[in-house]
C-alpha cells in the first residue's frame with residue numbers, strides 16, 4: 001500500500017480506515033483501525049510492520065473501548081473508603097482539590113510524604129519520556145512530584161521486571177536487559193528459561209522461535225510448567241520453582257570441570273572466575289538433582305549443549321524473579337552464557353546496536369534528600385530504578401517508618417490484586433490522607449480513592465511508539481469516551497496547578513514537538529508515514545566489548561566498574577550483598593521448611609499469564625471472559641487423584657496465609673508436587689468467581705528476595721482440597 005494513501009475514507013460510505021497502533025496495551029502493534037460511523041469497529045495487523053500481530057486482547061478492542069464499565073467522568077468519594085460510593089465532579093473541581101490537598105500534606109508532613117505509583121496501564125510511550133526520572137527508562141514511574149519536593153515514585157517494578165531488566169544484568173554485564181536481544185536468526189540452540197513467549201504482549205519472540213525451528217534449530221525450555229513453548233520444544237526441563245540458580249551453577253560446574261568454558265573470554269573479559277570455580281564445586285549434578293528435580297544426566301547434557309552449540313541464545317524474561325534469590329539466580333544464568341562463549345556472538349545473547357537518533361526527554365531529577373522509601377533496605381533497587389521500593393509503603397503509611405507517607409497518586413495500576421496480603425494493603429490505602437486513582441476502569445484500589453480521574457485508552461490519544469530501529473506516530477483513532485483525558489495531560493494539568501506546568505508538554509502537539517524537535521525525524525515526516533519509519537542505527541557487529549562499542553568512554557570492555565563481566569559484582573558488594581551469584585534455597589519449600597511441608601505438601605506457583613486477560617485487566621470484558629470464565633489452579637493428575645479431585649471441580653487452595661477458591665484444571669502441564677494458580681482475581685468489575693480469587697491472599701509480604709525486595713510469588717507451599 002502506498003504510504004501517502006494509508007489513511008482512507010471510503011467515498012460514499014461512513015467507513016474509514018486509520019493507520020495507527022492498537023490502543024489496548026503499550027505493546028505498540030501497528031494496525032489498520034477500521035471505523036464505522038466514527039466508531040472503532042475492528043483492527044487488523046499493519047502490513048510490513050515490525051510487530052505484524054494483533055493479539056487476542058487486541059482483537060477485542062471494540063468491546064474494551066466501548067465497555068459500559070469505562071470511567072467517563074471525574075468522581076469524588078462520598079461514601080466510606082472501600083465502599084464505592086462516588087459523585088461526579090468537574091475536571092476543574094477534581095484537579096483543584098487534588099492540588100490543594102497535596103499542598104496541605106506537604107505543609108504538614110513535608111513533600112516526601114507524597115508518592116506516585118504507576119502500573120502497566122500507565123506505560124504508554126510518551127509517559128515514559130516525559131515522566132520517567134532522569135537517567136531511567138523505566139515505564140513504572142512518574143516524576144510529576146519531583147519538582148514539588150518528593151523523591152518518591154514507585155510502580156509495579158517493585159514486584160516485576162526490574163530484577164530481570166536491571167538488577168541482574170547491570171551489575172553483571174553493565175547493561176539493562178532491554179539493550180540486549182536473543183539472536184534467533186543465527187543461532188543453533190534456543191534455550192527459553194522461565195519464560196513463555198506465547199503470552200508476551202505482543203508475542204513476537206514466539207513467532208521468531210517457530211521460524212528458527214523451521215530452520216532446524218534445537219529448542220530447550222527450562223520451566224516449572226509445560227507452557228505453550230515447552231510443548232513445542234525438543235526438550236522440556238521441569239525445574240522446581242526457585243531453584244534455577246542451583247541449576248545454572250551446576251551447569252557451570254560441568255562446563256568448568258569438563259573444560260568447556262571459553263578460556264579467551266574468561267581470562268580477558270571477566271572478574272571473579274576463580275571464586276566462581278570454587279563456589280560451583282558445591283553444585284555437582286548428582287547433588288543438584290535432589291534440589292532442582294532435574295535428573296543429573298539432563299543437567300550434564302544441557303550444560304554440554306549450551307557450551308558446544310556454536311552458538312546458543314537465551315530467551316528469558318521475568319519468570320525467575322519471584323523467588324528468594326531472584327537477582328542471583330538470573331545473574332547465574334547470565335554468567336553461564338558469558339563463560340560458555342555465548343555472549344555477543346552470532347546466535348548468542350547479543351547487545352543491541354545503538355540508535356543514532358536522540359529523542360528528547362524531560363530528564364527531571366528527584367530531590368537529593370531525603371532518600372526514597374525503601375532506600376535503607378533495598379539500596380541497589382533504589383540506586384538503579386531511581387525510585388522507591390513500594391513493598392516498603394505499608395511500613396511508611398502505617399508506622400511512619402522511615403517517614404510518614406500520606407498521599408498517593410496511582411496511574412493505571414491495581415495494587416490490591418498484585419501485592420501479597422491484600423488486607424494489609426487495603427488498610428494502608430484506607431489510612432492515607434489522599435488517594436487519587438487515574439484509570440480507565442474501576443479498580444479495587446479506586447474503591448478507596450478520594451478522587452478518581454477517567455483516562456483514555458491509547459486509541460483516544462495522539463502520541464508515538466519507539467522500538468529498536470523503528471518509530472511510529474500513534475494517530476488518534478477515536479475521540480475520548482465521556483470526559484476521559486490522556487494520562488499525560490492529566491499529570492501536566494496537575495503540574496500546572498502546582499506551579500510548574502512549564503516543565504511538561506501541555507498539549508499533544510507540544511508533546512510531539514518536544515520529543516522529535518531536534519531528533520532529525522520531524523513530526524511532519526511521521527505524519528506523512530503513519531505506517532512508521534526506520535530509525536538510523538549503528539550496524540550490527542558482534543563482540544562489541546572488544547571494539548569499544550559498549551562503554552560511554554569508547555574504551556574496550558563492558559560498561560561495569562571494572563570494564564569486565566563481573567561474575568563477582570562490585571556493585572552488589574558495595575550495597576552489602578554477596579558479590580558472587582550465590583544460591584539461596586526457597587525459604588518456604590520442601591527443603592527450606594520441612595515441618596510446613598506436612599500440612600502444605602505442594603509447591604505453589606503463581607504468575608503464568610493467560611491469553612484472555614492481562615493480570616486484573618479485561619476480566620470484565622464478556623468476549624474475553626468467555627475464554628476462561630473462572631480462575632484455575634493447575635494440578636497434576638497424580639496429585640488430583642490423591643485428593644479425590646476431578647477436572648473442573650471447585651477447590652480451595654490453602655497456604656499458611658489463607659485459602660482462596662479456584663476451579664481445578666487437572667493437567668500434566670505441571671509436574672507432580674507442584675501447582676500453578678491464576679492471578680488477577682479480586683477486581684470489583686469481575687464476575688464472582690474471579691472477584692473471590694485474589695491469589696495474593698496466599699502469598700506473604702515478609703518473604704522476599706533480599707536484594708530486589710520482590711515478594712516470593714513462586715516457590716511457596718500450599719495444599720489443594722475439594723470445596
Ligand code: SF4
Pocket residue numbers: 022023024025026027028029053054055056057058059200201202203
Ligand atoms: S499486544 Fe495485543 S493488546 Fe497489546 S498492542 Fe499488541 S495487539 Fe494490542
